[in-house]
Amino acid sequence: GNSVTQMEGPVTLSEEAFLTINCTYTATGYPSLFWYVQYPGEGLQLLLKATKADDKGSNKGFEATYRKETTSFHLEKGSVQVSDSAVYFCALTTNFGNEKLTFGTGTRLTIIP
Amino acid sequence: SAVISQKPSRDICQRGTSLTIQCQVDSQVTMMFWYRQQPGQSLTLIATANQGSEATYESGFVIDKFPISRPNLTFSTLTVSNMSPEDSSIYLCSVGTGTGYNEQFFGPGTRLTVL
Numbered sequence: 001g002n003s004v005t006q007m008e009g010p011v012t013l014s015e016e017a018f019l020t021i022n023c024t025y026t027a028t029g030y031p032s033l034f035w036y037v038q039y040p041g042e043g044l045q046l047l048l049k050a051t052k053a054d055d056k057g058s059n060k061g062f063e064a065t066y067r068k069e070t071t072s073f074h075l076e077k078g079s080v081q082v083s084d085s086a087v088y089f090c091a092l093t094t095n096f097g098n099e100k101l102t103f104g105t106g107t108r109l110t111i112i113p
Numbered sequence: 114s115a116v117i118s119q120k121p122s123r124d125i126c127q128r129g130t131s132l133t134i135q136c137q138v139d140s141q142v143t144m145m146f147w148y149r150q151q152p153g154q155s156l157t158l159i160a161t162a163n164q165g166s167e168a169t170y171e172s173g174f175v176i177d178k179f180p181i182s183r184p185n186l187t188f189s190t191l192t193v194s195n196m197s198p199e200d201s202s203i204y205l206c207s208v209g210t211g212t213g214y215n216e217q218f219f220g221p222g223t224r225l226t227v228l
Contacts, residue, residue, distance in 0.1 A: 034216065043220055046218065101156075101158070103155045103156045
């Protein structure tokens, strides 16, 4: 079956620090990979995605590269801001018709001014 | 993208009662999904609801507890029946609208507290 293993949290960083949140996966077939973000009191929003090996998803200064050889999709940002404080979920779906998402456990990120 | 609304946004309910959550989408979609997010936990898929067919439930979830309706391509409901405090969660609906349904858009969620 499919599974997503995500870096344990919570993570606390100072503003302008470099961020990495690790995500590895196991899947049957060729998954599409996603990072979703949940800001305090809000629903999930799609942050970025990659649908095939070596694709790089990017949005709002965040990046993640689909690494098939290491089955990873680590989230990075060069300089975090207080407004990036949120819970980040790594997720995948496989193209077998029923596109249900399998989520990681989520990583709570807090940025300190 | 799709704009999704849910009603109610939150509710506090008594043990043994039922609550129906509505999910409305601003465009026609084939696949809708219902998730549960227990406090401090990740999201768990409850069921997939396609218009015109019975919902497909994930392991650990049954229709008697979580009946779902999907009367048209823009609307779905999830009922949480005979509630207990363990049902206290955020319930989210989502829709698949990307190419090959590769991405999903989520509603804002319904925060349910059962006393």
